[in-house]
Amino acid sequence: MTDSRPVLTMTGISKSFPGVRALHDVDFRLFPGEVHALMGENGAGKSTLIKVLTGVYGIDEGTITLAGDQVAFSGPMQAAAAGVSTVYQEINLCTNLSVAENIFIGREPRRLGAVRWGEVRRRARALLARLDLDLDVAAPLGSYSLAVQQMVAIARAIDVRAQVLILDEPTSSLDAGEVAQLFRIMRQLRDEGIAILFVTHFLDQVYAVADRITVLRNGALVGEYLTEELPQFSLVEKMIGKELDALERLDEQPKRAVAAQSGGAPLVEVAELGRKGAVAPFSLRIHAGEVVGLAGLLGSGRTEVARLLFGADRADHGQVAVDGGRASLRTPVQAIDRGVGFCSENRRAEGIVPELSVRENMILAMQAARGWLRPIPRRRQDELVDRYVKALSIRPANPDLPVRNLSGGNQQKVLLARWLITEPRLLILDEPTRGIDIGAKTEIQKLVVQLSDGGMAVLFISAELEEVLRLSHRVAVMRDRTMVAQLDNDDSLDADRVMQTIASGTNREEVTR
């Protein structure tokens, strides 16, 4: 494998945007038949490198050779035609079209100008069979899960006689089983000789599937390594460029046992709350100062639990008591009134208001609670915003910037600030660390610990079990839209036991290897 010649070589790539040097003299190579992980924090230049490669951006300096020929693509379409296909993090397919149409849209087999639909469906079926997917190719894409949609996007990408397949964070919305399926497909394509460039934030996944790793930091190349020669810890250090003290310290903390909290009366007591088609009735107690983790596979009902508690969806069953008194949490307004805050997992669609400023986004929930007739005085706004920009080290620290100009991690912090300003008693965090870099992730984890130490109750939802176990006093496990267990996070609890609970006695799947 290593003695073959690289299919793709990028040499001395530099790219600047006004005021920003996004890439500086970066080399990158990709061999046929390998999975090559491109690693780096947010803003390290991963996306820019991919966009330069696929012709979304022109390059300032440097050369790209594909299979020995120097190339400069004018755009992703041309790149795909030459054999460099990309599957993006946000699936950009049309959910209202059929699976087959999505695979062939823009390059349908034609005869005399008319699309040969039979041929489209036949070839779509063959392609999906190659990926071991059994789908109804005539069904609308939207009727399948995000994971399947992702696979269809890959099917579309490899149909164009791809030599190089770029997967930009393909796993960020997949659950463990789906990730395993994706990895199987990636290995299969690798064995067929396709070179795969894999971008992800999940370190475990890199070690599960990648043969080689290239690390970028601040737009510059740190180095290229064989996966087996680079321990996970060194990888993180190379990405961050400093000792990872913060993460270590959190790891070294003793298990956050539940003893202290179990005595008092619960802050929120949920009895048989449920909604048909979303989540089966569940009961849950959350005490002040307690972090309850919510574990489970994607689509197991984690988010649905959060939405019911916050009144984002209306429960059709059960009741909620706050401070022992019966409370109606049927709308977000009522929930906020009772001191509940909710950071949605869907930052862009349900979190930020992109064109409003950082300041406006931060004060939004508090302003909404006061009503439009009682604006928050400007001085008070500045005070609050200043405090949280500093406390959460939001960068850039300019509160008048539109929030859409911030990176994902900083947008997440703005949303956190929005709720912290309302001084909630129960804060629901749905995947607060997804898709953000490891530095911001650690900061948010530390913040959760601080908040619960300060007496705030937190419902913490995350697909990463390690994170849930690190932060929670108690872990509620979801499976098939049912809360199947609530486990105290003491010394006997580890990721394996949670996994077993999720799998509920059945043989648990090998997920990462």
Place this chain on the structure above:
Amino acid sequence: MNDTAARLRAVTGHRLFWPALVLVLMLVANTVYRPGFLAVEVKDGHLYGTPIDILRLSAPLILVALGMTLVIATGGIDLSVGSLCAISGAIACLYISKAPDQNSLSTVFTALALALGVALVLGMWNGVLVAVIGIQPIIATLILMVAGRGVAQLVTEGQIITINSGPYRAIGLGHFLTLPLAILIALAAALLVAAFTRRTALGLIVESVGGNAEASRLAGIRSGRIIFLVYVVSAACAAVAGFMMTANVSSADGNAAGLWVELDAILAVVIGGTSLAGGRFSLSGTILGALIIQTLTTTVYAMNISPQTSLLFKAVVVIAVCLIQAPAFRARFARRRSGPTPGPAAPQREKEQVPA
């Protein structure tokens, strides 16, 4: 030098720079064509002149466009404002025409209150359709756009109601402190709406709802109430505009009053830099937009552009304004103008070769 450039960029980068420039250019073109264009004189203690006329004639459009701005900022649109102008004008004129003393102030104020009340109810109707029932705004307000004309004709019984009321005529043609009353009413309305949105948190909340409705709901904003409210405000603005339009001619015509004003209002909002997709809005931009449209109409008359070509002329100017105002278009234009610049790589390499 650098400082001047930076300051210049700050001015040209302002969101109202391009619409303002267009307005100035139009005024300059008019002045070149007819040097007396900008002259303003005092006659009988009142100001007269083309600029004053433009301001006075644009007053109804400014009013309608102010309400439209808020509606558009929530991501909606209100097509019914033209019909609302007709209905409110018709009701006011009908009441006055039936009154024993048309010149009595109390009669006129009762008429105004009555008509405004009906307009508010109709605005609530729009608000309920959009915010409560959830009909798409363009369809919901299309209902009243069509039906409202019918209502106006029912009110006037298909006739043109002519009145002879001094106080009512004053709304359109009167003067106060040397200035036409219409200008002052529009100005007052603008200040009122500005205070209503920017002195309270209404502006922020409207922009939030228009910018991301679901995120706003989850932040605890009762978007329904806000959306309902903006349609009511829009109807109120349209009603006052309807009074002005009918007062100008001392008669109410259910067919003609406020005809197509909704389109001009939408145009004014867009020229003013508020996106039809909702979100950030600019009241001063909208006023500038309304002035541009009225100046254009006046220009067409002043320059004796033939009636056959005047509509086309207006359209061309409007397209130009919209394009100039769009940042995406300016960026493309600027890139083309500066031409393909040689990459930094090429000259550097040459320099390196020289010593070698």
